Amino acid sequence: xxxxxxxxxxxxxxPPDIAFVRLERKLRVRLNNQANLSVYELIExxxxxxxxxDALGLTFLAPFTIPHPSSSDVPDEFRxxxxxxxxxxxxxQIANARAGDPQTVVLSPDxxxxxxxxxxxxxxxxxxxxxxxxxxxxxxxxxxxxxxxLDRDRTGLQKFNDIFLSLARTGGAATKEMEPAWKxxxxxxxxxxxxxxxxxxxxxxxxxxxxxxxxxxxxxxxxKKGDEDAPAP
Numbered sequence: 001x002x003x004x005x006x007x008x009x010x011x012x013x014x015p016p017d018i019a020f021v022r023l024e025r026k027l028r029v030r031l032n033n034q035a036n037l038s039v040y041e042l043i044e045x046x047x048x049x050x051x052x053x054d055a056l057g058l059t060f061l062a063p064f065t066i067p068h069p070s071s072s073d074v075p076d077e078f079r080x081x082x083x084x085x086x087x088x089x090x091x092x093q094i095a096n097a098r099a100g101d102p103q104t105v106v107l108s109p110d111x112x113x114x115x116x117x118x119x120x121x122x123x124x125x126x127x128x129x130x131x132x133x134x135x136x137x138x139x140x141x142x143x144x145x146x147x148x149x150l151d152r153d154r155t156g157l158q159k160f161n162d163i164f165l166s167l168a169r170t171g172g173a174a175t176k177e178m179e180p181a182w183k184x185x186x187x188x189x190x191x192x193x194x195x196x197x198x199x200x201x202x203x204x205x206x207x208x209x210x211x212x213x214x215x216x217x218x219x220x221x222x223x224k225k226g227d228e229d230a231p232a233p
Contacts, residue, residue, distance in 0.1 A: 014103070016056040017092035023052045024085060039074040043067065046081050060088050104154035105195040112150050118188040119143055122163075125181045135170060142166050160192060 011019035031037070031045045046066050053061045061084065067077045107115065126139050146159040163185060170178050 016058060020053055020056050020058055021089045021092055024049050039069050042074055042078040043069060049085060103157050105192055107155055107195060111191050115188045115191050116147060116150055118184040119147055121184040122181045129177050139166050157192060
């Protein structure tokens with residue numbers, strides 16, 4: 001029932017409580033797939049689940065003491081332990097569903113259109129740049145990954161943060177060459193930042209898919225020569 005390295009990818013880019021729910025679910029599936037469960041397997045599940053909670057800074061399982069395999073209380077302790085885990089999972093999922101993931105934003109169709117156009121401009125700049133091929137491909141992969149996020153109902157911000165970090169690592173002679181790209185990235189960041197702030201303060205409602213009107217005037221990417229200079233927001 002040992003967790004694999006790939007399992008931990010599901011714990012990335014989400015709050016600790018949701019990370020716990022996802023990782024515990026994997027442990028539970030493996031436990032349920034075991035035939036003729038022994039007390040050792042029940043204890044192993046409890047030990048690993050408790051370790052996941054501890055690693056994520058969650059204390060709700062701290063009062064539990066893992067029973068010794070020779071104890072006749074193992075089945076009862078397991079049921080109590082599992083019930084507490086299930087309660088925590090339900091509370092966490094409901095709370096996050098109501099609040100929304102703080103690392104995602106809901107964009108209107110108009111906002112998505114503009115952000116996509118800004119990112120396409122960055123791609124154009126990178127494609128004709130003198131960056132080394134491996135760096136160029138790495139940046140383009142990051143940009144394409146974020147463009148896929150724009151197709152979701154909620155757009156994850158981590159993929160956008162990856163673009164920032166990758167651009168910052170270009171360095172050297174490419175720094176000046178990447179300056180026009182930064183202007184478009186910052187315009188995209190402004191759209192995402194405004195929407196994230198609105199969600200956090202709850203001063204503005206999240207847009208719906210049918211939201212055909214722009215909530216504010218967004219700058220359009222320039223189409224003429226010299227369009228590397230982004231319009232003022």
